[in-house]
Amino acid sequence: MTDAQRNALKLAMPWLVTIAMFAIWELACIAFNIQEIVLPRPSRIFAVSVERWSILLDFCLQTLWTTAIGFGLAIIGGVLIGLAIGASPFVYSGLYPLLIAFNAIPKVAIVPILMIWLGVGAAPAIITAFVISFFPIVVNVATGLATIEPEMRDVMRSLGASNYEILTKVGIPRAMPYLFASLKVAITLAFIGSVISETVGGNRGIGFLMLSAGARNDTATTFAGLFAIAIMGVLMYALCAWVEKRMTGWAFRGELVG
C-alpha cells in the first residue's frame, strides 16, 4: 500500500465502520425479525428522519442553542473558577471539596428544582447544560496552573515578577491546552445536560421530541432524535478540536529535533 492509499484509508475508516455497523444492524433486524417498536431498522430511521425533517431540524436548533449558551457560560465560569483555584491555595482548599460534592449530585435531580424556579422552557436546559459541563473545565484549568514547573517559577521570581505576572505570562498560556482538551469533554456533557432537562420537563428540543415519540410508541422517531444528538455532538466536538489545534498548536509539537 502506498502512503497516499494509507492516508485515504485512514480518512475513510470512520465512515466505513459506521456503514458496517448500520449494515449489521439492518441485517440483524431482518434476520431475527425484530419488530419496529423494539428496534427499528436504520433504513426506517433514515426514512422517518427525512419525513419529519422540518420538526427535527427545528428541535435540533432549539437543543443546539440552549446547549451552546450553557456551554459558553460553562467556559466563562469554568475558566474564572479554575484560575482562582489554580492560583490561590486558599481558594483551592475552600472551594474544591464543595465543587466535588456538587459534581457528585445527579443533574437529573436538579432539573425539577430549576423548573420550580424558572418554569418550563429554555432556561432550565441552559442551566443544566452549564452545571454539568463546567466541572471538567475547572479541573483542567486548575491543573494547568498547578503544574507550572518550579524552575519556571524560580526564573520568574528571580526576575522580580509579581504573582499576577507569573499568572499572565506563564500560568494562563500554560493552562490553554488543558482548557481546550477539557472543552472536547465538556461539549458532549453539555448536550447530555440540555437533553436531560428537555426530557424531564420541556416543551421543545430533541429531548422533548424523543420523550413524546416514545410515549406514542414511535420508536423510529426516538432513534432519529438520538442520531440527531449524536451528529450534533460529533460536529461540536470537531469544532472544539479544530479551535484547539488553531489556538495551541505548540502543544501538539512533534518530537524534539535531535
Place this chain on the structure above:
Amino acid sequence: MAGTESAVAPLVEMSGVSLAYGRGKEQTLALADATMNIAQGEFIAVVGPSGCGKSTLMKLVTGLLPATSGTVKVHGEVVKRPIKGVGMAFQNATLMPWRTTRDNILLPLEVVEPHKRRFRANRGEYVERVEKLLASVGLGGFGDKYPWQLSGGMQQRSNLCRALVHEPEILMLDEPFGALDAFTREELWGVLQKLWMERRFTCVLVTHDLREAVYLADTVYVMSKRPGRVILKREIELPRPRTLEDTFKPGFVDIVHDLRDRIHKEHA
C-alpha cells in the same frame, strides 16, 4: 583579581548560613554553616556530590529561600525576599513552548524595570538586542524557531541568552550543561567564558563537573555531602581566555586532581 578586589566590600556575603527543610523531627539539614564572599564580577563555581545543597545555596543567595540561620547580604543589605533582576538558568532549559525563541528571550525585558515600562514603545530596539545576543552565542537567525524545534544544546544557548538579556548583576547557573553531550558541553563552556569576559557579570555556577568548574571559575568551592559544608576554597589563577587545549595541560589537570582527591577523602 581577588587580590585587587579584597579592599572593596564583596557583592555577596554569606556568613554562617544554614538551611533546614521540614519541621521538628522530620527536619533535614541541607546546608550547614556556609560562609563565602563573592566579589563583584567574580566567577565562582560550587562543586560537590549530588544532594549536597549546591542548588540550595543558589536559592539562598537570590533570596528564593530564606536562610534558617545566618545572614546573606547582597550589596551590604540583608536578603529577605527574592532580589530583583537576577539571571537564572537551570539544567532544564524551561523555555516557554508557546513563545518563539526570540519572544522567550524578550521575557525578562517585559518583567524587569526599567525595561518593562519602556518595552511597548521600544520593542524594536529590544528585538535588535536579542538578535545580537543570539548571534553572539551562534544562534543567529533562529529567533523565529520555537524552542521545541531546537536541539538540546541550542535550547541551552537560548536559556543563557534569556538569563543575560537584561544584563543582570548576578547570574546563577544550576548545572546548565548537565544534560548535554560532552562536545556540546565543552563548546558552551567557551560561549559562557566569552560572554563573561565581555560583560563581567558576577556568576555562580553550580556543577559536579570538576573540569567545567576549573575551566570557567576564578574560585572553586568544594562542598561535602549532606549536610553540605564548604570544605575547600581554591582560587584558579590560570590566565584567560582558557582554551579546551588548556584543560589537558599539566597545570590544569593538577588542579582537577587536587579537587577530586579532596572530594574522595570526604567520601571515604
